[in-house]
Amino acid sequence: MKLNVEFLGVARQLAQTKGYLLEVPDQATYRDVLRSLAAKHPALIGPVIIPKTFDLVRDMRLTVDGLHSVSNLEALPQDGQQIALMFEDVG
Helix, strand or coil, X not given: CEEEEEXXXXXXXXXXXXXXXXXXXXXXXXXXXXXXXXXXXXHHECCCECCCCCCECCCEEEEECCCEECCCCXXXXXXXXXXXXXXXXXX
């Protein structure tokens, strides 16, 4: 499955890229996506992605198609989705 990944804010600074096409196995979960991103961009581990659990740190969000935040990291993404890793805008 192919996902369009976009990094925003601190995630972009740490990953040193705006984004790219990420290929993951068909049965990958969103947590698996975060695991893949952490493997490809180790600088994300700690400030954005929690080591060992591959949860997001507080105030970081994974959004899908610009419409909603992923609340269940065990859910399965759909091929072709646009996902963004960003700081949650509060206020």
